Amino acid sequence: MSEKTAKVEDLFMPWVMTAPQYSIAVCDTAWAHPELGRMMLNENPVPPSQKVVDAAANIIKQGNRYPDRMLRLRTKLADLHGVKPENIAVANGSSETIDAMMRIFMKPGDEFLCSVPTFEMFPSRAGLCGGVNVQIPLREPDLQYDVEAMLAAVNEKTKLILIINPNNPTGIFIDDADLIKFCELGIPLCVDEAYLDYHPQVAAKVDLVEKYPHVFLSHTLSKAYGLAGVRFGYAVAVPELIEAFNRMYLPWNVSLMAMAAAEAILDNHEEVDEKVTYNNHWMDVFVEELQAKGLKPFPPHGNYMLVDASVTGKTSQEMVDAARESHQVMIKTIKPINGKEGYFRVTPGTPEESERFVQFVRSYFGK
Numbered sequence: 001m002s003e004k005t006a007k008v009e010d011l012f013m014p015w016v017m018t019a020p021q022y023s024i025a026v027c028d029t030a031w032a033h034p035e036l037g038r039m040m041l042n043e044n045p046v047p048p049s050q051k052v053v054d055a056a057a058n059i060i061k062q063g064n065r066y067p068d069r070m071l072r073l074r075t076k077l078a079d080l081h082g083v084k085p086e087n088i089a090v091a092n093g094s095s096e097t098i099d100a101m102m103r104i105f106m107k108p109g110d111e112f113l114c115s116v117p118t119f120e121m122f123p124s125r126a127g128l129c130g131g132v133n134v135q136i137p138l139r140e141p142d143l144q145y146d147v148e149a150m151l152a153a154v155n156e157k158t159k160l161i162l163i164i165n166p167n168n169p170t171g172i173f174i175d176d177a178d179l180i181k182f183c184e185l186g187i188p189l190c191v192d193e194a195y196l197d198y199h200p201q202v203a204a205k206v207d208l209v210e211k212y213p214h215v216f217l218s219h220t221l222s223k224a225y226g227l228a229g230v231r232f233g234y235a236v237a238v239p240e241l242i243e244a245f246n247r248m249y250l251p252w253n254v255s256l257m258a259m260a261a262a263e264a265i266l267d268n269h270e271e272v273d274e275k276v277t278y279n280n281h282w283m284d285v286f287v288e289e290l291q292a293k294g295l296k297p298f299p300p301h302g303n304y305m306l307v308d309a310s311v312t313g314k315t316s317q318e319m320v321d322a323a324r325e326s327h328q329v330m331i332k333t334i335k336p337i338n339g340k341e342g343y344f345r346v347t348p349g350t351p352e353e354s355e356r357f358v359q360f361v362r363s364y365f366g367k
């Protein structure tokens with residue numbers, strides 16, 4: 001190596017290796033060990049229907065062609081929300097929207113405001129464009145957003161704010177009046193509605209997009225629609241902001257297969273209804289079982305349930321390890337919330353996996 005040659009790491013932007021990392025190593029373990037129940041990732045345990053599979057398989061015959069701008073699919077999504085196709089930008093999963101929003105609104109040194117704990121992809125992608133993460137702890141004891149503390153943290157460097165609704169990992173909805181306080185700031189606001197499809201009786205916040213041009217919605221078909229591995233998400237915003245998303249996303253970011261799968265399931269809404277019913281059934285079972293053992297499950301409004309098991313004196317890691325060892329189910333560790341240890345998060349698995357989780361609760365917490 002010549003003296004002039006620097007170590008390649010020294011040539012990186014300073015934040016590339018220091019930004020919070022979003023690791024998907026757990027997926028390696030899950031794929032390598034199909035005997036383990038995958039109840040740690042907020043996935044949908046129900047596979048796509050034959051209609052969806054056929055649609056994706058069929059279009060691969062035209063896989064030699066580049067996709068177009070997917071007007072038909074954007075029209076279906078627009079109809080779902082009562083908006084126009086110009087209000088919809090399609091993405092390679094909503095993670096791509098998360099990445100794009102950071103680069104649309106923030107330059108190095110700007111602040112991204114969210115709560116903690118949160119979906120870790122957000123602080124990771126903010127950090128990767130040199131952004132500064134300002135994370136405000138959830139309010140005690142209900143773990144609702146601490147709206148007053150978040151508003152107090154806003155300053156001239158705050159360039160983007162996040163509200164996940166219902167929140168991950170708590171499953172809690174924010175009050176409309178509180179959400180409007182964030183809209184009124186005039187600062188770009190992402191309302192992430194990844195899990196809203198589990199509660200179709202709660203409308204998407206399209207009215208806020210219509211009223212406030214700096215407010216936008218992020219949606220995904222990874223959750224209630226069950227297409228996490230297919231990768232498809234979309235943003236709902238005013239046309240000017242949709243234009244910015246389309247410039248920031250890579251051209252042809254959504255594959256023909258993802259497009260066809262998305263269209264097929266949007267045309268087959270009973271499939272989503274069935275998946276939601278399945279999820280909500282197991283949530284009811286889990287709540288009952290956990291409460292019977294004196295644990296505190298938070299009201300689940302998505303496909304995941306935060307559980308306060310601090311009364312047991314066990315750490316999150318101990319409980320997660322025990323579930324894997326004794327009943328071959330993977331559940332998620334949760335870092336201490338406001339300094340308190342003893343939380344974990346669980347998502348329904350297949351019937352057999354969910355049953356194993358129930359048996360774990362009965363035996364492990366039964367002592």
Ligand SMILES: Cc1ncc(COP(=O)(O)O)c(C=O)c1O
Pocket residue numbers: 041042092093094095096119164168192194219220221222228232233
């Ligand atoms: C709040 C939230 N937003 C977005 C996502 C990412 O979804 P996608 O698979 O569309 O990238 C997740 C995934 O768990 C999430 O919890």
